[in-house]
Amino acid sequence: MSPVSGAGRVKVEVEDMIGRAGSHATSKGSASRFVAVLAVLLGVLVFLGLGIWQLERRVWKLDLIARVDQRIHAPVVDAPGPQDWSGLSASDYEYRHVRLTGRFEGGANTLVQAVTELGGGYWVLTPMRDDRGFTVLVNRGFVPQERKAEFERENAGFAATATVDGLLRISEPRGGFLRSNDPAANRWYSRDVAAIAKARGLAEVAPYFIDAEASGAAGWPRGGLTVVTFRNSHLVYALTWFALAAMLAMALGRPIFVGRRKRDAAR
Structure with missing residues (x-):
């Protein structure tokens, strides 16, 4: 086997360096793509979690509205005395x-x-x-x-x-x-x-x-102005979070779908 000339050795070394660089770039690109995919998946999970939380909040709000409405229209009772103060809570007594x-x-x-x-x-x-x-x-x-x-x-x-x-x-x-x-x-x-x-x-x-309560008198102070309506937009918030999760999932799946179509077309 004839010895490789100096120019030949340089050529081989350069090609080897280019090969290693390409391999490193490919490895680095794959790692970046993996991190990006992981971040998108995490975002989908977070948005889904927020949507579920808003649905749970909606159930709680609807229950609160029903309880408050029932208490407001219930027959009047004596205000709680000292014997009841230790167990007095908003969930049981408010309104x-x-x-x-x-x-x-x-x-x-x-x-x-x-x-x-x-x-x-x-x-x-x-x-x-x-x-x-x-x-x-x-x-x-x-x-x-x-x-x-x-x-x-x-x-x-x-x-x-x-x-x-x-x-x-x-x-x-x-x-x-x-x-x-x-x-x-x-x-x-x-x-x-x-x-x-x-x-x-x-x-x-x-x-x-x-x-x-309002006294019916025209003077001041004016009673009966308690606000007993509660904003309930939790369903809108839940749908918003679910929509964002769906958009992220579509963004994640699109490259996979496009790549598969290209491979099928190339066959």
């Missing part, structure tokens, strides 16, 4: 139609900023000492911003014996959206029962408040 009889202590009014169908203004929370010996914060209704000063003058010494029918609501701790309650400055953005009771020096206060 229950209750009655309270006692005496308002208007000197301890608390105005909580609110936006209603009547515009911007305040909820008026007034403690009522129930005849059974405990205190409940009653949301007597809404006062518009421009009537605040007038209302405060007229209700500075407000006190009256009354019977209140309304909806039981669970305390709203910590504050409103992006705004924390500031008891020291008497600025309130949520109906935080514990914080209001502490700021007003109230004792034996129920862990809930009552949204009073």
Whole structure:
């Protein structure tokens, strides 16, 4: 066998290098494709999971709507007393139609900023000492911003014996959206029962408040403005997530389908 010349050896070495480079590029391309396929599959699973979660949320929302509707239209019952407070939860008591009889202590009014169908203004929370010996914060209704000063003058010494029918609501701790309650400055953005009771020096206060029904009077505060409708768009969200999952699955399957058609055509 004749020895390979110098030029021949260089040619062989170059071809070997090109072959190794091509093999490396092919291997790298295959790895990239594998990662891309894995990412798409993960995206499909995530979107499917989100769609299923929205369907579960829809079932929960429909159950909530049915329970709230039943409680609102149920016969009125006495507001829960101290013996029931330890087991009081939103799932069992929120929006229950209750009655309270006692005496308002208007000197301890608390105005909580609110936006209603009547515009911007305040909820008026007034403690009522129930005849059974405990205190409940009653949301007597809404006062518009421009009537605040007038209302405060007229209700500075407000006190009256009354019977209140309304909806039981669970305390709203910590504050409103992006705004924390500031008891020291008497600025309130949520109906935080514990914080209001502490700021007003109230004792034996129920862990809930009552949204009073409309009184029929034309004055202020205006009751009966509780919003009891719940947005239920979970089915739309679920269909959106499922559609995205289907689009990703189609994007993943298209190259496979096109490649198979080309191979069939080449035969």
